[in-house]
Amino acid sequence: MNLEKLFSKHFPSFNFLFNYSLAKKSYFKIGGQAEIFYSAKTRQEAMDLLSFCKEQGVKFTILGGASNVIIADGGLSGLVLSLDFAELKLIEENEQELFYQADAGIKTSYLVSRVANQGGGGLEGFIGVPGVLGGAIYNNAHYLKDLIGDKIYQVEVFDVKNSEIHIFPREKCEFAYEQSVFQKDKNLVIFSAFFALKKSSPDKVKEEVRAAIAKRELTQPLHLPSCGCVFQNPPNTDLLRKLFPQFAHLDFIPAGFLIDQAGMKGARLGDIQVSEKHAAFFVNLGQGQAKDVKKLIEKVKTVVLEKFNVILKEEVFYLS
Numbered sequence: 001m002n003l004e005k006l007f008s009k010h011f012p013s014f015n016f017l018f019n020y021s022l023a024k025k026s027y028f029k030i031g032g033q034a035e036i037f038y039s040a041k042t043r044q045e046a047m048d049l050l051s052f053c054k055e056q057g058v059k060f061t062i063l064g065g066a067s068n069v070i071i072a073d074g075g076l077s078g079l080v081l082s083l084d085f086a087e088l089k090l091i092e093e094n095e096q097e098l099f100y101q102a103d104a105g106i107k108t109s110y111l112v113s114r115v116a117n118q119g120g121g122g123l124e125g126f127i128g129v130p131g132v133l134g135g136a137i138y139n140n141a142h143y144l145k146d147l148i149g150d151k152i153y154q155v156e157v158f159d160v161k162n163s164e165i166h167i168f169p170r171e172k173c174e175f176a177y178e179q180s181v182f183q184k185d186k187n188l189v190i191f192s193a194f195f196a197l198k199k200s201s202p203d204k205v206k207e208e209v210r211a212a213i214a215k216r217e218l219t220q221p222l223h224l225p226s227c228g229c230v231f232q233n234p235p236n237t238d239l240l241r242k243l244f245p246q247f248a249h250l251d252f253i254p255a256g257f258l259i260d261q262a263g264m265k266g267a268r269l270g271d272i273q274v275s276e277k278h279a280a281f282f283v284n285l286g287q288g289q290a291k292d293v294k295k296l297i298e299k300v301k302t303v304v305l306e307k308f309n310v311i312l313k314e315e316v317f318y319l320s
């Protein structure tokens with residue numbers, strides 16, 4: 001039985017989309033079709049589908065806002081599942097802190113503005129991060145020195161291996177710069193996260209949110225499709241400290257700065273370009289394809305390695 005028939009037969013009330021164009025959904029406007037696409041409105045729908053995939057040996061991919069991925073031009077086989085449950089609950093508060101549970105499907109920027117309205121501080125820098133909370137936890141989203149994982153005390157996870165929900169305390173999430181345990185085990189699907197936020201005045205938090213928005217608009221090419229920073233900031237080295245004393249105090253040096261210094265700002269392959277505004281961003285000028293993104297990534301890595309003896313690592317994730 002083909003997958004379309006199999007899924008339609010077992011889940012007759014689900015509105016699956018077959019051969020659904022992922023380029024439409026992706027922030028970068030790149031990617032082929034999903035064989036089966038579904039937006040789960042509840043945890044139960046997601047659990048039923050993921051358990052079914054496991055039983056039937058069907059490949060599955062979780063997609064958030066598709067703002068940190070390079071989706072293969074040939075598309076994705078099996079099920080592509082978007083988690084669209086998106087509740088935010090204030091579960092407790094004391095004099096210093098507000099405690100929230102936020103579902104994986106909530107838009108990250110919306111989460112930041114909702115808690116800001118209630119005086120929840122600490123997430124302001126994440127205001128312009130596109131996509132949803134599940135994706136932000138997966139890569140441990142960062143802004144300047146802030147890591148989203150630092151504000152989280154536990155994560156609700158569905159483990160597809162045994163079809164069980166577990167609560168992972170922060171230590172088990174293995175959060176570090178651009179890292180989390182969820183990148184190591186694809187069977188771990190993030191359902192929600194629990195935040196402990198510093199209590200502050202709503203006006204003060206909202207002011208910081210506005211400042212973060214203004215900073216992003218000034219530095220990032222927000223008018224073109226992209227997947228944000230393509231590369232992680234690499235660790236600083238003795239050579240880099242000598243060449244760029246202005247960054248000598250930093251543990252990590254901005255990847256965009258090195259790419260610029262290597263002469264690759266504005267470099268173009270097909271319709272993919274290293275942004276003229278922020279050289280760690282690649283932008284899609286129209287008909288960009290994943291294969292061009294990959295080639296341009298390799299080119300930039302080679303030039304930066306030759307010039308500065310630095311190995312750049314991708315911050316984006318490949319989905320194929």
Ligand SMILES: Cc1cc2nc3c(=O)[nH]c(=O)nc-3n(C[C@H](O)[C@H](O)[C@H](O)COP(=O)(O)OP(=O)(O)OC[C@H]3O[C@@H](n4cnc5c(N)ncnc54)[C@H](O)[C@@H]3O)c2cc1C
Nearest residue numbers: 064065066067068131132134135136138141142190227228
């Ligand atoms: C203009 C722009 C600005 C950006 N600024 C920042 C920034 O300041 N800081 C930053 O860190 N990033 C930034 N990014 C990158 C990106 O937006 C963030 O990393 C974002 O948090 C990714 O979320 P998403 O929902 O789009 O994830 P997606 O791209 O949909 O997914 C990313 C990965 O997470 C996995 N995943 C998603 N949801 C789940 C889940 N529930 N359970 C398990 N796995 C899951 C996916 O399978 C995929 O491998 C920016 C991107 C753009 C385009």
